[in-house]
Amino acid sequence: xxxxxxxxxxxxxxxxxxxxxxxxxxxxxxxxxxxxxxxxxxxxxxxxxxxxxxxxxxxxxxxxxxxxxxxxxxxxxxxxxxxxxxxxxxxxxxxxxxxxxxxxxxxxxxxxxxxxxxxxxxxxxxxxxxxxxxxxxxxxxxxxxxxxxxxxxxxxxxxxxxxxxxxxxxxxxxxxxxxxxxxxxxxxxxxxxxxxxxxxxxxxxxxxxxxxxxxxxxxxxxxxxxxxxxxxxxxxxxxxxxxxxxxxxxxxxxxxxxxxxxxxxxxxxxxxxxxxxxxxxxxxxxxxxxxxxxxxxxxxxxxxxxxxxxxxxxxxxxxxxxxxxxxxxxxxxxxxxxxxxxxxxxxxxxxxxxxxxxxxxxxxxxxxxxxxxxxxxxxxxxxxxxxxxxxxxxxxxxxxxxxxxxxxxxxxxxxxxxxxxxxxxxxxxxxxxxxxxxxxxxxxxxxxxxxxxxxxxxxxxxxxxxxxxxxxx
Amino acid sequence: xxxxxxxxxxxxxxxxxxxxxxxxxxxxxxxxxxxxxxxxxxxxxxxxxxxxxxxxxxxxxxxxxxxxxxxxxxxxxxxxxxxxxxxxxxxxxxxxxxxxxxxxxxxxxxxxxxxxxxxxxxxxxxxxxxxxxxxxxxxxxxxxxxxxxxxxxxxxxxxxxxxxxxxxxxxxxxxxxxxxxxxxxxxxxxxxxxxxxxxxxxxxxxxxxxxxxxxxxxxxxxxxxxxxxxxxxxxxxxxxxxxxxxxxxxxxxxxxxxxxxxxxxxxxxxxxxxxxxxxxxxxxxxxxxxxxxxxxxxxxxxxxxxxxxxxxxxxxxxxxxxxxxxxxxxxxxxxxxxxxxxxxxxxxxxxxxxxxxxxxxxxxxxxxxxxxxxxxxxxxxxxxxxxxxxxxxxxxxxxxxxxxxxxxxxxxxxxxxxxxxxxxxxxxxxxxxxxxxxxxxxxxxxxxxxxxxxxxxxxxxxxxxxxxxxxxxxxxxxxxxxxxxxxxx
Numbered sequence: 001x002x003x004x005x006x007x008x009x010x011x012x013x014x015x016x017x018x019x020x021x022x023x024x025x026x027x028x029x030x031x032x033x034x035x036x037x038x039x040x041x042x043x044x045x046x047x048x049x050x051x052x053x054x055x056x057x058x059x060x061x062x063x064x065x066x067x068x069x070x071x072x073x074x075x076x077x078x079x080x081x082x083x084x085x086x087x088x089x090x091x092x093x094x095x096x097x098x099x100x101x102x103x104x105x106x107x108x109x110x111x112x113x114x115x116x117x118x119x120x121x122x123x124x125x126x127x128x129x130x131x132x133x134x135x136x137x138x139x140x141x142x143x144x145x146x147x148x149x150x151x152x153x154x155x156x157x158x159x160x161x162x163x164x165x166x167x168x169x170x171x172x173x174x175x176x177x178x179x180x181x182x183x184x185x186x187x188x189x190x191x192x193x194x195x196x197x198x199x200x201x202x203x204x205x206x207x208x209x210x211x212x213x214x215x216x217x218x219x220x221x222x223x224x225x226x227x228x229x230x231x232x233x234x235x236x237x238x239x240x241x242x243x244x245x246x247x248x249x250x251x252x253x254x255x256x257x258x259x260x261x262x263x264x265x266x267x268x269x270x271x272x273x274x275x276x277x278x279x280x281x282x283x284x285x286x287x288x289x290x291x292x293x294x295x296x297x298x299x300x301x302x303x304x305x306x307x308x309x310x311x312x313x314x315x316x317x318x319x320x321x322x323x324x325x326x327x328x329x330x331x332x333x334x335x336x337x338x339x340x341x342x343x344x345x346x347x348x349x350x351x352x353x354x355x356x357x358x359x360x361x362x363x364x365x366x367x368x369x370x371x372x373x374x375x376x377x378x379x380x381x382x383x384x385x386x387x388x389x390x391x392x393x394x395x396x397x398x399x400x401x402x403x404x405x406x407x408x409x410x411x412x413x414x415x416x417x418x419x420x421x422x423x424x425x426x427x428x429x430x431x432x433x434x435x436x437x438x439x440x441x442x443x444x445x446x447x448x449x450x451x452x453x454x455x456x457x458x459x460x461x462x463x464x465x466x467x468x469x470x471x472x473x
Numbered sequence: 474x475x476x477x478x479x480x481x482x483x484x485x486x487x488x489x490x491x492x493x494x495x496x497x498x499x500x501x502x503x504x505x506x507x508x509x510x511x512x513x514x515x516x517x518x519x520x521x522x523x524x525x526x527x528x529x530x531x532x533x534x535x536x537x538x539x540x541x542x543x544x545x546x547x548x549x550x551x552x553x554x555x556x557x558x559x560x561x562x563x564x565x566x567x568x569x570x571x572x573x574x575x576x577x578x579x580x581x582x583x584x585x586x587x588x589x590x591x592x593x594x595x596x597x598x599x600x601x602x603x604x605x606x607x608x609x610x611x612x613x614x615x616x617x618x619x620x621x622x623x624x625x626x627x628x629x630x631x632x633x634x635x636x637x638x639x640x641x642x643x644x645x646x647x648x649x650x651x652x653x654x655x656x657x658x659x660x661x662x663x664x665x666x667x668x669x670x671x672x673x674x675x676x677x678x679x680x681x682x683x684x685x686x687x688x689x690x691x692x693x694x695x696x697x698x699x700x701x702x703x704x705x706x707x708x709x710x711x712x713x714x715x716x717x718x719x720x721x722x723x724x725x726x727x728x729x730x731x732x733x734x735x736x737x738x739x740x741x742x743x744x745x746x747x748x749x750x751x752x753x754x755x756x757x758x759x760x761x762x763x764x765x766x767x768x769x770x771x772x773x774x775x776x777x778x779x780x781x782x783x784x785x786x787x788x789x790x791x792x793x794x795x796x797x798x799x800x801x802x803x804x805x806x807x808x809x810x811x812x813x814x815x816x817x818x819x820x821x822x823x824x825x826x827x828x829x830x831x832x833x834x835x836x837x838x839x840x841x842x843x844x845x846x847x848x849x850x851x852x853x854x855x856x857x858x859x860x861x862x863x864x865x866x867x868x869x870x871x872x873x874x875x876x877x878x879x880x881x882x883x884x885x886x887x888x889x890x891x892x893x894x895x896x897x898x899x900x901x902x903x904x905x906x907x908x909x910x911x912x913x914x915x916x917x918x919x920x921x922x923x924x925x926x927x928x929x930x931x932x933x934x935x936x937x938x939x940x941x942x943x944x945x946x947x948x949x950x951x952x953x954x955x956x957x958x959x960x961x962x
Binding site for chain 1: 556557563565570573575576577579674675676677678679681682683709710711712713789790792793795796797798799801802803813817837840841842845849
């Protein structure tokens with residue numbers, strides 16, 4: 001059996017205002033606080049194209065080697081739904097902003113390429129809120145009119161690993177470029193997977209099913225696993241697959257039918273007469289291209305050459321804000337390997353726990369650099385640094401302040417350490433004898449005693465060295 | 474001056490206001506009194522608010538006192554009820570929008586206030602501007618001031634009747650296929666539809682977005698020019714407004730018309746045109762010739778495609794534009810329903826009038842599935858053919874003169890027209906919208922039974938100044954535009 005999948009990804013662009021109105025974009029808030037007369041579809045209102053949305057699409061298109069189309073037209077896609085205030089969605093139909101292009105990604109060390117069909121701009125719909133009052137449904141149009149770029153691939157993905165790897169790479173690219181915050185829970189990065197199966201690559205394409213409503217890579221994986229086995233079972237039983245849209249149910253782990261082709265709508269697309277053709281000229285493209293950051297592959301090469309293992313280097317290179325942290329840390333003469341371990345270790349752990357992206361951390365690169373410098377200069381031990389970091393995160397104070405306030409300074413004075421060790425040796429004569437008579441394991445006992453006496457603040461390497469010297473004296 | 478105040482043109486009132494012979498408050502009182510007294514006969518206004526008018530009069534007086542005024546400061550105006558206003562209801566002639574108050578002002582409203590014009594109220598119209606008689610208004614038909622048995626035309630029938638009856642010195646209208654020009658012709662006033670893109674459509678409830686255009690309805694071409702100066706211009710809220718600079722439309726209006734070439738399309742005369750109308754229009758042509766214009770016979774061969782093209786494109790756009798009236802966010806809602814589908818269906822079923830429903834159905838049909846290629850795409854091709862016809866004609870002439878309507882105002886008591894007959898009566902006006910050109914209708918005489926007759930001048934794109942100039946020249950040597958019905962004197 002061969003899987004054939006094509007993907008539609010909706011990314012919410014990071015513009016300041018909506019696609020066709022001056023309302024701010026955002027997430028949450030009280031219902032309809034970001035819904036203007038235009039977003040509500042008040043009679044008489046007209047759309048005005050947000051140029052920033054075009055610019056961000058061009059950034060992605062340039063990155064993905066797509067053709068950037070000079071002629072952009074917008075169409076109306078008609079359907080009735082309470083969260084669609086005008087009774088139509090403004091979208092690009094005949095003349096989308098991007099056509100073609102490709103994205104390379106790695107699966108199990110092998111580089112693969114996914115061809116893109118096109119990408120078009122459109123406005124998001126609002127949300128129906130069911131049961132917000134006793135038995136009453138409400139409509140929240142805060143999201144209505146927020147700009148989306150829908151990226152449509154060719155049906156060129158052939159297994160779940162490829163699909164997930166492709167999506168993760170696309171996710172990292174759009175967040176890397178800063179054109180999408182990538183928050184899947186909030187719907188900033190949504191994908192629909194069209195999947196079918198066939199006997200082998202020579203067989204005609206099977207009937208495709210569209211999977212919707214998957215808001216994490218984990219759910220996409222599970223939904224695909226379920227769906228592929230469902231389709232395989234059907235075909236093995238000699239049954240037919242119905243062309244339909246199915247949604248993933250997180251609770252049951254199954255896909256469920258939403259609507260089949262019989263009830264497919266006629267959207268009556270036609271050119272929106274309120275929006276004249278928008279022509280994109282070379283100067284506008286050049287401005288967008290100038291906004292592109294350096295390539296992650298360049299960053300990756302740099303990190304690897306500085307001794308960061310490839311796996312870690314890849315993660316950081318494709319996460320633009322994380323890469324920006326690393327760039328700063330390296331600039332401060334910190335060891336790249338240490339720095340990357342910290343970014344992927346304590347920093348990521350804290351960020352993940354609070355669901356924060358690297359562009360919204362409470363600790364800046366500069367503050368992190370101060371801490372890692374203290375670590376490098378042996379002011380704090382590695383263990384203490386993690387503790388200090390925890391306090392910095394919660395208390396919003398600098399490393400120096402935390403070290404001072406919490407007394408987390410490492411003890412590095414050799415004489416002082418030697419004095420403490422001498423006391424321990426004098427107070428534990430029997431253990432000293434036993435150790436000197438070959439009971440090596442007792443070394444740990446002395447380390448423990450010394451650490452206890454210094455409240456854990458003694459520099460471990462120094463402590464070990466002095467302790468060995470004194471015991472063997 | 475023995476002429477009553479209410480029978481002054483905007484130009485004359487402006488002089489009186491600027492020279493402090495009349496105050497804006499006096500004008501407000503005069504016209505509101507007339508509305509109170511006469512409007513019950515013609516039903517031109519659907520909403521008036523004297524308090525708001527008086528407040529605006531005060532502002533106008535302050536502007537005059539501080540020297541911050543425009544030539545239009547203090548002049549009362551009636552606005553077609555299609556323009557959204559934040560302080561008065563905007564119903565668009567429909568039950569769907571009964572009591573609806575917009576949260577914002579249309580650009581036309583904002584501009585008219587900025588220029589010191591005073592809103593008298595909102596004017597009746599065919600429902601969603603769909604109609605040629607003003608019979609489709611949910612708030613009752615408007616009567617033609619010249620004869621109550623006749624309609625004032627549509628869809629800007631309230632605007633036309635109010636100006637013709639001198640209940641307002643001027644009014645705004647909108648024109649998608651003739652809705653300014655046809656009622657102007659039927660009521661003996663002057664009405665101009667500027668080139669598409671001249672006046673912002675922001676806040677003007679859309680019927681057919683690619684054809685809709687606002688314009689002034691006045692007694693004279695000069696008044697129209699004054700109002701255009703206030704209304705025109707590119708608007709950041711409307712991407713379809715043009716960046717072609719707007720001249721001062723009054724600046725060149727008094728220039729002689731000697732040597733201007735007026736094209737007379739053969740196809741627009743003859744069969745289908747009422748003989749009395751033809752006669753009056755021929756006299757107007759002679760008058761223009763005497764004023765020095767050169768009359769050139771021309772051909773516009775593809776006129777025959779105008780009506781079917783228009784009655785595909787306009788309904789297709791209207792079906793889309795009116796989708797928003799679903800009862801969810803504002804407007805009429807049937808809430809005693811079991812589910813959302815029923816709510817949609819019953820809300821729309823019980824609030825739209827027949828003509829609007831007819832056009833939504835036609836438009837939905839013609840843009841569905843494969844019919845889209847058969848009808849919509851073909852209509853777009855036909856639209857281009859019509860545009861090219863005009864382009865070709867304008868290589869030889871400066872303007873084109875045609876009848877505005879096939880007849881005088883329809884008699885509504887003994888004449889039941891089918892929708893098709895009604896559509897066919899738009900033959901002279903719709904092609905101008907399809908081509909995006911400016912067109913003006915002006916009075917050229919009366920029929921034997923005392924109903925006004927209008928002629929239409931069509932100009933090159935963005936050449937409103939030329940058609941205004943010719944109309945103005947004609948109005949300097951004729952007095953048809955000064956007439957108003959005895960029953961309103």
